Each structure stands twice: as C-alpha cells, then as structure tokens.
Amino acid sequence: MNFDFTEEQTLLDNMVTSFVRDNYDWETRCSIVKTEEGWKHENWSQFAELGLLGVPFSEEHGGLGGSPTDLMIVMEQFGKGLVVEPYLPSVILAGGLITNLGSKEQTNEIVPKIISGDRRYVFAYAEHQSRFDLFDVKTSAVKDGDNYVVNGFKSVVFGAGAATHVIIAARTSGDQRSKKGITLFIAETGSQGITLQNYPTIDEYRASEVIIENLILSKDSILGDIDEAYDAIEEEIDKSTIAACAEALGILEVLKDTTTDYCKNRKQFGQPISKNQVIQFRLVDMMMEYEQAKSILYMAITSDLSDPIERRKAVSALKSRMGQAIKFVGENAIQLHGGMGMTEEYMVSHYFKRATMIGVLFGNVDYHMKRFIDLTQSNIEKLEN
Amino acid sequence: MDTAFSKEDLAFQKEVRDFIHNNYPQSLRDSINAKRKNGEDLSREDFTDWHKILGKHNGWSAPSWPKKYGGAEFTPTQKYIFEQECAKAECQYVMPFGVNMVGPVIYTFGNDEQKEKHLPGILSGETFWCQGYSEPGSGSDLASLKTSAVKEGDHYIVNGQKTWTTAANHADWIFCLVRTNPDAPKPQQGISFLLIDMKTPGVTVRPIYLMDGSNEVNETWFDNVKVPEENLIGEENMGWTYAKFLLAHERSGIAGVARSKKAIERIKQIAKSEMSYGEPLIQDPAFQRKIAEAELELKSLEYTELRTLAKDSAGKGPGPESSLLKIKGTDIQQRVTELAMEAVGYYSNPHLGSTLSNEFVGPDYAANLAGSYFNFRKASIYGGSNEIQRGIISKMVLGL
Numbered sequence: 095m096n097f098d099f100t101e102e103q104t105l106l107d108n109m110v111t112s113f114v115r116d117n118y119d120w121e122t123r124c125s126i127v128k129t130e131e132g133w134k135h136e137n138w139s140q141f142a143e144l145g146l147l148g149v150p151f152s153e154e155h156g157g158l159g160g161s162p163t164d165l166m167i168v169m170e171q172f173g174k175g176l177v178v179e180p181y182l183p184s185v186i187l188a189g190g191l192i193t194n195l196g197s198k199e200q201t202n203e204i205v206p207k208i209i210s211g212d213r214r215y216v217f218a219y220a221e222h223q224s225r226f227d228l229f230d231v232k233t234s235a236v237k238d239g240d241n242y243v244v245n246g247f248k249s250v251v252f253g254a255g256a257a258t259h260v261i262i263a264a265r266t267s268g269d270q271r272s273k274k275g276i277t278l279f280i281a282e283t284g285s286q287g288i289t290l291q292n293y294p295t296i297d298e299y300r301a302s303e304v305i306i307e308n309l310i311l312s313k314d315s316i317l318g319d320i321d322e323a324y325d326a327i328e329e330e331i332d333k334s335t336i337a338a339c340a341e342a343l344g345i346l347e348v349l350k351d352t353t354t355d356y357c358k359n360r361k362q363f364g365q366p367i368s369k370n371q372v373i374q375f376r377l378v379d380m381m382m383e384y385e386q387a388k389s390i391l392y393m394a395i396t397s398d399l400s401d402p403i404e405r406r407k408a409v410s411a412l413k414s415r416m417g418q419a420i421k422f423v424g425e426n427a428i429q430l431h432g433g434m435g436m437t438e439e440y441m442v443s444h445y446f447k448r449a450t451m452i453g454v455l456f457g458n459v460d461y462h463m464k465r466f467i468d469l470t471q472s473n474i475e476k477l478e479n
Numbered sequence: 480m481d482t483a484f485s486k487e488d489l490a491f492q493k494e495v496r497d498f499i500h501n502n503y504p505q506s507l508r509d510s511i512n513a514k515r516k517n518g519e520d521l522s523r524e525d526f527t528d529w530h531k532i533l534g535k536h537n538g539w540s541a542p543s544w545p546k547k548y549g550g551a552e553f554t555p556t557q558k559y560i561f562e563q564e565c566a567k568a569e570c571q572y573v574m575p576f577g578v579n580m581v582g583p584v585i586y587t588f589g590n591d592e593q594k595e596k597h598l599p600g601i602l603s604g605e606t607f608w609c610q611g612y613s614e615p616g617s618g619s620d621l622a623s624l625k626t627s628a629v630k631e632g633d634h635y636i637v638n639g640q641k642t643w644t645t646a647a648n649h650a651d652w653i654f655c656l657v658r659t660n661p662d663a664p665k666p667q668q669g670i671s672f673l674l675i676d677m678k679t680p681g682v683t684v685r686p687i688y689l690m691d692g693s694n695e696v697n698e699t700w701f702d703n704v705k706v707p708e709e710n711l712i713g714e715e716n717m718g719w720t721y722a723k724f725l726l727a728h729e730r731s732g733i734a735g736v737a738r739s740k741k742a743i744e745r746i747k748q749i750a751k752s753e754m755s756y757g758e759p760l761i762q763d764p765a766f767q768r769k770i771a772e773a774e775l776e777l778k779s780l781e782y783t784e785l786r787t788l789a790k791d792s793a794g795k796g797p798g799p800e801s802s803l804l805k806i807k808g809t810d811i812q813q814r815v816t817e818l819a820m821e822a823v824g825y826y827s828n829p830h831l832g833s834t835l836s837n838e839f840v841g842p843d844y845a846a847n848l849a850g851s852y853f854n855f856r857k858a859s860i861y862g863g864s865n866e867i868q869r870g871i872i873s874k875m876v877l878g879l
C-alpha cells in the first residue's frame with residue numbers, strides 16, 4: 095500500500111508547480127481574466143511546449159499516455175493557481191471523447207493537433223431542461239441525403255469561445271430522455287449555423303450559449319457510432335469530474351492555508367484571533383474537511399475506472415463529498431477573513447467562487463448523492479437474496 | 480397568549496397594503512429589476528424614492544420614531560405588519576443608517592439644534608447618511624479605533640480612515656466614532672460621536688468592490704477634516720455609550736423574516752420552472768426537504784422575533800437576545816440565497832453586468848443568483864460577526 099507519486103509523476107508535479115509559480119502570480123492572473131478573451135494564448139503555447147496538452151493522449155499520437163493520477167497532478171496545481179485556460183473542458187473532456195470514440199482516421203488527424211496546441215475542442219452537452227442528466231438531449235440531427243441537419247441549443251459550454259471546434263451531442267433517434275439515440279457531431283465553431291454567445295462566468299472563466307440553426311454536417315463529422323454515444327459521454331464526464339475535483343482540492347488547500355495564516359496574523363482585542371478557541375476549532379474542522387476530500391479523491395483515482403459500475407460509484411462518492419468540503423472550507427474561509435474575505439481585491443474570494451462553481455460542474459452534491467444511492471442502496475435487496 | 484391580529488391590526492394591514500399598491504412607483508420596480516438582471520449597482524434614487532414617498536405619509540419612513548419627532552410610532556405589531564407588507568410587495572427597503580441608526584441617537588442624546596437640523600432630512604429621505612464605525616484594524620474590536628479628532632478652537636480636526644462604509648458614495652453625511660482622548664484608561668472611554676458633512680474638504684471616498692463585483696461599501700478617508708464642535712453628539716468621550724445604544728437598534732431589524740419568506744416563495748417558483756430528472760425540481764424530494772427545512776427554521780425565528788417584540792413593547796428593551804435574531808436571521812438569509820443558486824444549476828454561472836458582457840443569457844429568474852449567494856456571505860460578518868454575537872449571548876444571557 096502506498097500513496098506516493100512515481101518519479102515521473104513527481105517530475106510532472108514539479109513542472110506544473112513551476113509553471114504556475116513563474117507564469118501565474120496573482121497580478122498576472124487578474125490581468126488575464128480582464129482581457130476580452132479571458133485566457134492567454136502564450137500560456138497555451140507553453141502548455142504545448144511542456145507537453146501538458148499531451149498528458150492524457152497515447153504515446154503513438156505524441157502524448158504522454160498519462161493516467162488519471164497524472165491529470166489529477168496537473169489539475170491540482172492549476173487549482174492552486176486558479177489557472178483559467180480551458181484545459182479541463184478541452185484537453186480532458188473533449189480530448190477524452192475523441193480518444194474514446196474517434197476512428198483511427200479521426201484520432202490520427204485530431205489528436206496531434208490538440209497536443210500541438212493548434213486546435214481546441216469543447217463538448218456541448220448541457221441543455222436548459224437537462225440539468226445534470228447527460229441523456230436529456232433535445233438538440234436534433236436529422237438525416238438529409240448524405241448530410242445531417244442539426245438544430246438546437248446548448249447551455250453554458252465552458253471554453254467554447256476559445257475553441258476551434260465543438261462536439262455537439264444531438265438526438266438522432268429515441269425520446270428526449272432516452273439513453274439510446276444520442277450521436278456526437280464535430281463542427282468548427284465558426285461554421286454557418288452555429289452562433290456563440292460568449293460571456294464571463296461569476297468565477298471569471300468563460301462560457302458560451304451555443305445556438306445551432308440548420309447546421310449542415312456530413313457523416314464524416316460523426317464521432318463514434320450513430321445513436322450510441324451515451325456510454326462514452328458518461329464515462330468521459332465521469333473522468334472529467336475527477337479532474338475537476340482535483341482542481342477543487344488544490345483550491346481548498348490554498349483556502350485552508352491562507353485562512354490559517356490570516357488568523358495567526360489578524361489581531362483583535364490585543365491578540366491574534368487564532369488565540370480564540372472557536373477560531374482554532376473552526377480551522378481544525380477546515381483542515382479535516384480538506385484531508386477527507388483528499389482521501390476520497392485518492393479513493394476515486396485508485397478505484398477500477400474500467401468497470402463502469404465501480405467508476406460511477408467512485409465518481410459520485412467523490413463529487414458529492416467534495417461538494418460538501420467545498421461549502422464548508424469555502425464559506426468558513428470567507429467568514430474567518432471577515433470583511434477582507436468579501437472583497438474582490440483579496441484573492442481568497444476568487445478561490446471561494448471557483449470552488450463553489452466546481453461544486454455545480456458535472457452535477458452538484460444532491461445529484462451525485464442520488465446517483466450514489468441508486469448505485470449502492472436500491473440493489474441491497476437483490477444482493478441479500 | 481394570543482397571536483391573532485386584532486380588528487384594528489387587520490384594518491392597519493389593509494391600510495398598508497392599499498397604500499403600497501397605490502403609491503409604490505412602477506418606475507422604481509422596473510429600475511431595480513433591470514439593475515438586478517444586469518448586475519448593476521443601485522443608484523441614490525433607487526435607495527431614496529420609496530423613502531421619500533413614505534416620508535410624506537404620517538412618518539411611515541420612520542416606523543419606530545416618536546410622533547413628536549415626526550415618526551409613525553407604530554406599535555410592535557404594527558411594525559411587524561408594516562415590514563411584512565413591504566416585503567410581500569417587494570418594496571425597496573429604507574436605508575437604515577439615517578432612520579434606524581443615527582436618528583434615534585440624535586433624538587435621544589442630541590440637543591435641540593441638532594434635532595432641528597438633522598431629523599427632518601432623515602425622515603423625508605432628502606439627506607442620505609452613512610456609518611463611520613469600522614476601521615482596517617478595528618472590526619470586531621471596534622473600541623480599538625484610531626481615527627482621531629483633536630479640538631482646535633471651536634472645531635475638531637479629524638484624521639484617519641474608516642472602512643466598509645456602506646453607501647458612502649451616495650451619502651451627504653456620515654456619523655463617526657472618533658478618538659478624542661487617546662490617554663483614557665480604557666479604550667471605550669476616549670471615544671466621541673461626531674456628525675461629519677461628506678462635502679467637507681479632506682473627506683475622500685474610495686470604492687471597495689465585493690466578490691460579486693458590486694460596490695456597496697467604501698473606504699472613507701479623513702485628512703485634516705475640520706468639523707464644527709456643534710456636530711458633537713452628547714458629551715465628549717461618551718460616544719461608546721451612544722454606539723452601544725445604536726448597535727441594539729441596528730440588530731432589532733436584522734432578522735429579516737418577512738424578506739426571507741418572500742425569498743423562499745421565489746425559490747419555489749423557480750423550482751417549478753427548473754427541471755430535474757425530467758420532472759419539475761419542486762418535485763425532487765431532496766430539494767423539497769431543503770426548502771421545508773428553511774421554512775421551519777424561519778417559522779421558528781418568526782415567533783422568536785414576535786416574542787422579542789412583545790417583550791420590547793413591555794418596555795424591557797430588545798436586550799442581548801437580539802443577537803439570536805441576528806445569528807438565525809442571517810443564517811437563513813444565507814441559506815435561501817444558496818438554495819436559489821442551487822435551483823438553477825448551470826445557469827448560476829453567467830456573470831452579467833460585468834464590463835465584459837451585458838448580453839443576458841439564461842432564464843430571467845436565474846440572473847445573478849450566484850452573485851447574491853456570494854454577496855450574502857457578508858451577512859454573518861457585518862453588524863458584529865456571528866462569532867461576536869455568540870460571545871454576547873454567552874456573556875450577557877448565559878453569564879459564562
């Protein structure tokens with residue numbers, strides 16, 4: 095039994111840590127989020143140079159053939175620096191779908207271009223009525239000769255403004271909430287028939303509404319088998335959920351440490367406020383929440399992700415528990431900083447906002463709690479008989 | 480024990496309801512809704528329009544003030560009814576700094592000239608006030624404040640910095656706690672209560688932006704500000720006594736029961752429109768339970784507040800129990816902002832009204848709900864943090 099990183103993983107960890115230290119000091123980050131695009135191309139080029147864009151991809155395509163642990167390492171450090179470049183939605187989520195479903199021709203063409211930084215793909219899945227149900231897809235793709243005509247609306251697509259291509263989940267058969275009948279299509283974001291409405295998010299990332307009107311796509315733009323995309327979507331969203339939780343863990347570490355330091359230095363009534371037992375116990379509780387969150391992340395990362403049932407259980411256990419830790423550590427970090435914590439000027443509020451929005455991403459506490467219950471409790475009778 | 484409204488109370492309720500219906504300006508409603516949707520700060524007019532209308536109607540802008548100072552002098556029950564009706568109709572609240580804070584200090588401790596000069600403007604809403612209490616080094620430990628006022632002839636010369644000054648960017652006047660005797664044996668004993676005209680040379684206001692991007696609070700700097708001695712309230716070095724009096728007033732309205740009730744209703748409306756697992760969210764048992772828990776806590780708080788009011792009307796004063804209202808009231812306010820954010824799922828993400836985008840996305844009701852959750856983290860910090868309030872209860876109520 096050991097939870098240590100391998101030598102390669104330690105090198106990766108050091109590399110990302112130095113990238114964040116050297117390129118992502120607080121002022122630089124604040125200037126990036128205020129720009130029109132909200133991310134920095136030079137950083138993306140540097141990700142390419144450092145090999146970070148290739149972490150999850152196979153070595154035959156020029157990637158590092160990295161594991162979920164490698165992605166966890168990257169995302170945890172990105173969390174500590176509040177790195178805003180769309181690595182999670184494009185490299186991990188969209189990249190995962192392409193690896194999972196792409197034909198040999200597609201992966202040969204696309205993956206090297208993602209790794210080199212020339213292309214960024216994002217995945218448009220959510221719709222207004224779908225909430226967190228990945229199979230609830232209204233956007234339709236109707237066959238018309240050799241082509242498909244796609245119509246619909248995708249909500250809150252992270253990183254779409256920065257993307258060259260968008261992967262659209264569309265219904266090719268079945269009811270709106272049927273798992274069968276969902277097909278993925280790849281389109282250039284600039285295609286006629288796609289309108290992006292870009293906006294900043296409350297945590298200073300970028301997202302877009304994607305309006306799709308009579309978008310005409312050839313059958314070559316289909317990713318995977320017609321009607322059969324659901325299992326891969328669920329799998330890749332699950333893996334991305336782990337990565338998002340790694341980012342959250344990095345954020346919680348900063349919140350916990352910053353708050354502890356602040357309480358040691360902030361003096362009221364002639365002494366540091368950390369001399370008050372109520373503050374001490376709160377900081378201890380925050381530390382314990384952080385440790386519990388870290389443990390459940392390690393649980394998920396070391397579970398058998400190739401077994402769909404195990405994977406679903408582990409991911410929902412992780413996301414639900416992480417969401418609770420985010421709320422406790424985040425809210426108390428603000429509370430113990432007092433008025434300072436409320437300000438835009440001071441960094442702790444930015445970490446709190448990002449962590450909170452990760453809590454919503456790919457399903458909130460309730461959603462994953464229910465999924466976990468459905469997977470672990472509704473079958474108890476069956477198991478006992 | 481009887482909590483039913485009397486015939487007179489019911490008549491009063493109808494009077495208030497009708498008055499709001501006939502007099503609350505639609506233009507104000509539209510202005511505030513548009514700003515909420517776009518994430519913009521409210522203007523001075525947004526804060527004062529309704530105040531001014533109430534000020535012209537039997538002193539309704541100042542529900543607690545005695546009639547002889549132009550107030551409404553409502554009974555506790557009337558005050559409760561009035562607050563409920565205003566919340567139900569989603570009226571903009573009257574800013575507390577003049578009416579609830581400095582006003583009672585002036586008519587309790589001020590001299591006749593001060594009453595004559597300041598009370599009419601507070602009542603009518605013509606004069607906008609803000610509060611100069613907290614300083615960068617003096618938050619929970621307010622008595623350690625350093626802003627100094629040194630007597631020179633018939634003036635005080637004020638130097639220092641106040642912070643978290645709500646609405647200082649709109650205000651005409653600020654009431655300040657200043658240190659007039661740095662050598663007093665206890666820090667509380669060297670503090671005075673001073674009224675300062677914001678237009679005096681040397682007063683500078685700098686905005687502080689909160690994490691939702693709003694500019695509600697400010698830094699207020701004093702650089703050799705010359706304040707006439709007639710602006711001192713009561714006696715020099717007795718300011719702490721007046722401040723404590725004022726803090727009790729600040730807390731009495733802080734439970735915000737009626738507004739939280741309205742907020743829960745709004746969440747239910749949102750949850751009817753939002754879908755979850757293919758059904759309206761309002762049918763999701765996990766979410767139903769959370770709404771119900773908030774409702775039950777609020778119901779309890781409503782009766783806790785009524786019990787406090789009843790005691791208050793018997794002349795016993797709100798007392799340290801008002802800390803309970805502050806803690807529980809703000810807990811619930813924070814909880815409902817969280818539930819509203821949770822209800823809209825992914826549509827809590829868009830940040831509207833930032834300089835980068837004014838284009839509206841998502842359903843109308845989702846606008847700025849995450850911003851509101853983030854903004855309301857302030858509630859357990861301001862007005863004496865909830866830790867400080869617990870300290871008050873443990874010391875003053877439990878005798879620990």
